[in-house]
Amino acid sequence: MKIAVLPGDGIGPEIVAQAVKVLKALNLNLTMTEAPIGGAGYEAAGDPLPDATLQLAKDSDAVLLGAVGDWKYDKLERHLRPERGLLRIRKELNLFANLRPALLYPELAGASTLKPEIVSGLDLMIIRELTGDIYFGQPRGISTLENGEREGINTMRYNESEIKRIGRVAFDIAMKRNKKVCSVDKANVLETTELWRQVMIELSAEYPEVELSHMYVDNAAMQLIRAPKQFDVMVTGNIFGDILSDEASMLTGSIGMLPSASLDANNKGMYEPSHGSAPDIAGKDIANPLATILSAAMMLRYTFNDEANAVKIENACKKALAQGYRTADIATEGCNLVGCNAMGDAVVAAL
Numbered sequence: 001m002k003i004a005v006l007p008g009d010g011i012g013p014e015i016v017a018q019a020v021k022v023l024k025a026l027n028l029n030l031t032m033t034e035a036p037i038g039g040a041g042y043e044a045a046g047d048p049l050p051d052a053t054l055q056l057a058k059d060s061d062a063v064l065l066g067a068v069g070d071w072k073y074d075k076l077e078r079h080l081r082p083e084r085g086l087l088r089i090r091k092e093l094n095l096f097a098n099l100r101p102a103l104l105y106p107e108l109a110g111a112s113t114l115k116p117e118i119v120s121g122l123d124l125m126i127i128r129e130l131t132g133d134i135y136f137g138q139p140r141g142i143s144t145l146e147n148g149e150r151e152g153i154n155t156m157r158y159n160e161s162e163i164k165r166i167g168r169v170a171f172d173i174a175m176k177r178n179k180k181v182c183s184v185d186k187a188n189v190l191e192t193t194e195l196w197r198q199v200m201i202e203l204s205a206e207y208p209e210v211e212l213s214h215m216y217v218d219n220a221a222m223q224l225i226r227a228p229k230q231f232d233v234m235v236t237g238n239i240f241g242d243i244l245s246d247e248a249s250m251l252t253g254s255i256g257m258l259p260s261a262s263l264d265a266n267n268k269g270m271y272e273p274s275h276g277s278a279p280d281i282a283g284k285d286i287a288n289p290l291a292t293i294l295s296a297a298m299m300l301r302y303t304f305n306d307e308a309n310a311v312k313i314e315n316a317c318k319k320a321l322a323q324g325y326r327t328a329d330i331a332t333e334g335c336n337l338v339g340c341n342a343m344g345d346a347v348v349a350a351l
């Protein structure tokens with residue numbers, strides 16, 4: 001089993017090191033090869049997605065990624081910025097299905113900013129389309145108009161087949177869960193998502209057992225905070241999914257708890273925490289590595305079909321939390337406050 005390990009920038013190397021440690025502790029037949037991406041790719045090869053990194057990712061069964069980005073790259077030409085490397089690897093590998101499970105561990109009920117009765121038992125699967133929408137649509141850019149003022153353009157677009165394939169992922173996952181899908185759009189004002197809604201309705205005819213509902217994204221943002229347990233599987237486009245998943249992470253206690261799997265049609269995947277490179281806390285050994293470690297568990301589940309070891313990792317994370325270990329972002333009174341590295345050690349010890 002070949003894994004490309006792409007630590008990236010900011011806290012990326014710190015958190016990925018913990019996930020690698022946990023994978024190694026399982027003594028599986030894994031070959032892990034590291035390569036630079038994002039700002040690290042730019043520094044090493046003048047490209048946020050160096051050719052060698054892309055080739056390694058293509059030649060591997062799965063990719064484990066930390067995060068990319070740093071404010072110091074904001075002045076670079078757009079195609080050289082770290083985030084473009086991330087978007088490109090997602091597109092090149094055709095990773096259109098991004099699964100972001102928001103699950104509240106009972107031990108963290110006190111870390112959530114919401115009342116325990118609102119979030120306890122939360123188990124929500126957010127499915128975000130990842131290779132289309134306004135992040136990829138053409139035309140895009142900043143240009144100067146005839147009158148001398150500047151104009152910024154991005155284009156929200158989805159075609160029918162892109163909507164259908166992510167819809168299928170959502171319905172298939174719902175069939176294995178509680179048979180409920182909520183499709184989130186803004187069909188009242190955006191034609192792109194009017195089509196999204198039409199296609200979801202047409203597709204639902206193939207899944208008569210699944211209850212399909214629709215919600216506008218502004219209401220969904222509110223309902224996630226008001227009564228998140230009304231949702232089971234939520235499916236949405238790239239930008240809405242990006243925003244709603246960060247919001248949902250707070251129901252679980254921290255953005256440092258939200259893992260993700262980005263899958264192609266054959267379950268080859270890239271696994272990364274849902275958060276970014278957190279430059280504000282990078283290099284201080286205080287980042288929460290659990291989202292990355294839980295992403296490694298998703299890798300075993302979805303790409304390597306190894307449910308037993310995926311559950312082992314998840315249980316080890318639960319055990320470390322039950323033993324009181326907490327990084328700063330999920331710290332509660334009386335906990336055993338540890339750094340990133342020590343949290344990784346606690347998970348390995350629990351394994």
Ligand SMILES: NC(=O)C1=CN([C@@H]2O[C@H](COP(=O)(O)OP(=O)(O)OC[C@H]3O[C@@H](n4cnc5c(N)ncnc54)[C@H](O)[C@@H]3O)[C@@H](O)[C@H]2O)C=CC1
Nearest residue numbers: 067068069070255256275276277278279280281287288329
């Ligand atoms: N997938 C990726 O690689 C992503 C990259 N980015 C990039 O990351 C950089 C920073 O972006 P931000 O908007 O600040 O988002 P961010 O997700 O990096 O950080 C937001 C806040 O959450 C905290 N945080 C994030 N991960 C954490 C963890 N594991 N443990 C504890 N606290 C954590 C940070 O300290 C910060 O206060 C930018 O360059 C951005 O473009 C942003 C989102 C995703």
Ligand SMILES: CC(C)CC(=O)C(=O)O
Nearest residue numbers: 083086087135242274275
């Ligand atoms: C480059 C961004 C689209 C990354 C991000 O915010 C995400 O994937 O959640």
Ligand SMILES: [Mg+2]
Nearest residue numbers: 242243246274
């Ligand atoms: Mg995001």
